[in-house]
Amino acid sequence: MTTTNDTRGVASQELFERCTQIRQLLAAGNANFHAIGVQYNLIVDTRLAEKAGFKNAPEFLTQQIKELSRSTLVTYGAVARAFSAEVCSQYGVSLLNQLIVYVEAAGVELDANDPSTMLISVPGADGELEEKFFGECTVVDLRKAIQRLRRPTSSAPLPAEVDARAQQCSAALTGYFPQQTGVRVEVRNRKGKAVMSLKDVPLEQMEQIAALLSTALRSSRAA
Template identity: 40%
Template structure:
């Protein structure tokens, strides 16, 4: 991924000023998710949330920013680090976030200046996968493509269920952005889908609990 995109995190803001800006954006209702992502990255990369008041940036956002989940903030930051505001408005945060995941898994190179033509291999209910440009894919198709690249479909799990499983994968990835070991496995047993979450550090059980709650109630996630 070419990271040479306009996303200057040298904003010369204090932590209270960041809080005020994000709170104002949230209060306005129509979120500028790209700007929130830039502000999130600014706090993280400049280590503005310092001890003993806050354990880390995530602790600051949890305590001071209401109305946005940690998973949403992580997603906004990840996308804003790569794409400009125009792309976020054109394609949507969720789609671009899934595209970045697809890039990592497939080895496909995304042109950050023009991500629309990026080829995506989309699995089908019946027949061989088909290739479509990113700009023509729905978010459900993108998530199916990511799941297909992450691991072949488990025997017997319907393609429609894979969309839901991919949402679980995405949620864990956002809650554990710096821990690639944390992962979700799924298998079919006697007509039931069994899930197992692996390699969660004991110190991060609270994050796991929050991630599970969001999986159960996706409306908690600010999109």
């Protein structure tokens, strides 16, 4: 019967062997990032670090291999999981990682076998969108495309009654605090929903804030 200590010992031996392989791949050059990612994913998927008594794979590996940060390991693993070694060799880790982020943000399907002809909507300096093939894109192009997708949109206008309530609440708070106090009230349209931000409100005045908002909301409902 295998004991817990035996299981931990076997896992620990395999874990350190894979760590040694990663160290050797790293010493051979950055071109091996796909192979490093494969080793990292194996450690994560089999929970090898946990079985050996460590907290998790990133923490163990970053302690053992100082040249690798947690974010780098996660990036290598994500790219290696999504793409073949050949695709990784062709495009590099930075560009492919940006493509993964873009695909998630855009809600489109990833062509992992041949991403070269995937269309990326890249905003230009004038805000106009240019459809570019992934194979023609730079890392900067992908970052611009991702930023555009993540930017809050006001394409869904606020319903009139919601806008009125938001503005009434904002006016009540803005009028209560003298301008020189530095308290700021901001109402934004976040995808058709009104959100309000308060900044630099003194803690001792929070009760009064609640009372002002309650009054403003009751007034807007009655209107």
